[in-house]
Amino acid sequence: MTTKAETLRTELRARLPEKLPSRLGVAVSGGGDSVALMYLLHEIAQNEGVELRAATVNHGLRAEAEAEAERVAVQAALLEIPHETLQWQGWDGAGNLQDQARQARYGLLTDWAHRNAVPAIVLGHTADDQAETFLMRLGRAAGVTGLSGMPDARDLKGVTLLRPMLGITRQVLREYLSEAGVEWIEDPSNQDLRFDRIKAREALAGLDTLGISAKSLTRVAENLAQAREALAVFTQESARKVxxxxxxxxxxxxxxxxxxxxxxxxxxxxxxxxxxxxxxxxxxxxxxxxxxxxxxxxxxxxxxxxxxxxxxxxxxxxxELNAVIAENVEPLDVWDKRWVLSGPRTPGAQVRVLGEAGLPQVPDWRLLGKPRRALLSSPAVWEGENLLSAPLAGLSNGWTAGLAPETPxxxxxxxxx
Known part of the structure; x- marks a missing residue:
């Protein structure tokens, strides 16, 4: 007889890459979803010879957070999984707290992954999270891309984020944990109706009579994801023509x-x-x-x-010129997150925007046939106020400009x- 744990592991494994990396990360908050994920992944990792590492982000927003992170560390230790708590201290009390916390969480996790040579992190988002995301975006009149929800996998800062539980509900995961005798933490913010996600959760609970559930909305999101992929292919084909x-x-x-x-x-x-x-x-x-x-x-x-x-x-x-006017890096460093300029070793050389001061020093820029304002925002090499090179504007002087390796x-x- 197939147990609940075996069924969940099979479903989870089916949504992971066919070949797992030798080292895999898992984000564990201490809540039921992520704790279940850690336990299920532990079995998969052992069976496939994968080293599993866990990380918990402490946002520092609740007094209980530190103790909750320590509790996760104990659970990870019982499974012999290396664990690290990542501290966020970046919120100044202004702006959208949930959005800033989310961005900080991903930033801390990807930095942790790079430090530990972890190429992929598994996240505990469930069918319920997908359905709530769908409802929130529906309220904002989102199109196909928005309503297709969270993808199973995406790249962020060179780290692959995996969501293999988008077809599994919270209820099923909690039943699994209860049967296994594993405890989890209930975050009180999950009852706070000030947050849109909790409002969506409450709304979803009242839609059962219409046959609308986390599972059905997840299937809708998956259907729209397929439509999104088809549109993306047609967009690419159209771009090659125009x-x-x-x-x-x-x-x-x-x-x-x-x-x-x-x-x-x-x-x-x-x-x-x-x-x-x-x-x-x-x-x-x-x-x-x-x-x-x-x-x-x-x-x-x-x-x-x-x-x-x-x-x-x-x-x-x-x-846009104003967007790069303050950009200033050393040669061989990445300028504006996309350009790398290299050339003769020149002490004191800096890469800055060509701008209004530099373009008059490029005699043949008109031969390129590009608009003047397009060239103004291109990178150039300066020695003080002396222009050494503007490779994209037609003044090389032994220098080249290439897109950074991470630029697709x-x-x-x-x-x-």
């Missing part, structure tokens, strides 16, 4: 772009701005609408750290949006 990469900038054929379906236009704008200005929160829908109108009308516009510049029947996407190829990057 968008050209030119030294880190993107040049759009305006008529070809305008002829695309509206959803694909939106995805292209979001993908282009993310590739140029960096991954982060995508621009708001209103900002994307403004960008679409600017492309259609041939107008200049600033959006999400990028500048849209019309030129004939084209529209260029480039970095543009067309491939569109598959992640």
């Amino acid at each position: 968008a050209v990469v030119d030294d880190g900038d993107i040049c759009l054929d305006r008529s070809g772009f305008v002829a695309l379906p509206g959803e694909i236009q939106r995805r292209l704008v979001v993908g282009i701005t993310a590739w140029i200005a960096g991954q982060g929160y995508p621009p708001r829908r209103s900002s994307v609408d403004q960008a679409l109108a600017a492309i259609r009308d041939g107008r200049t516009l600033s959006v999400a750290g990028c500048l849209l510049i019309p030129q004939g029947d084209k529209t260029w996407f480039c970095r 190829e543009f067309y491939s990057s569109l598959l992640s949006h």
Whole structure:
């Protein structure tokens, strides 16, 4: 007879990569979901010769948090799993607490992973979390991407985040722990209706009579995820027809772009701005609408750290000058999180934006055929106020500018949006 533990391990393992890394991390808060995850993963790791390591983030927001982290450490020790508590001390009392705590949690976990040579971290998000996310995003009138919910896997700062329990409910996990005699912690904030997620949890509990449950909403999110992937492929194929990469900038054929379906236009704008200005929160829908109108009308516009510049029947996407005006690094360091400039060893050389002071010192920049404002925001090598090189503007002097290794190829990057 198959036990509940065996059934859960089988379902969890099916959502993990076929080949697990030799060292795997697991984030454990002490709550029922993550404690169950640690115990289930422990068996899987032992069977497959994988070294499992655990980490707990203490946000320092509740007096009980330290004792709860110590409790997780004891549970991990019983399983002979190395454990570390990560402390967050970054909240100043301003802004959205849950959002800042979430960002801090991921930052601490990925830093921990790099320190410990852990290529992937398993997270304890469940079907209930997915359903709550769906409801919250539904309330914000999200589109296909938003409603497709949390992915099974994604890359963050070079670390793979895995969510293999998105098809498993909290109730089933707690039943498993109870049968195994394993205790867990109930966070009192899970009853705090000031938080949107808890409101969504309460709303979900009242939808059973309509046949709407965590499981059914998770299936809806999975269906939409498949639709999102199909749209991403079509966006990539469309980009190859209407968008050209030119030294880190993107040049759009305006008529070809305008002829695309509206959803694909939106995805292209979001993908282009993310590739140029960096991954982060995508621009708001209103900002994307403004960008679409600017492309259609041939107008200049600033959006999400990028500048849209019309030129004939084209529209260029480039970095906005004000976004990089203060960037200042040594040669070989990453400038604006995407460029690396290398060349002759020159004591005192610095990489800064070309800007209004530098472009007049580049005699042949017009031969490139690019808009002047696109070149202003490009990286250049300076020695004090003396311009040594502007590789992307046509002044090399033995220097080269290349995209940082972690920067994805543009067309491939569109598959992640």
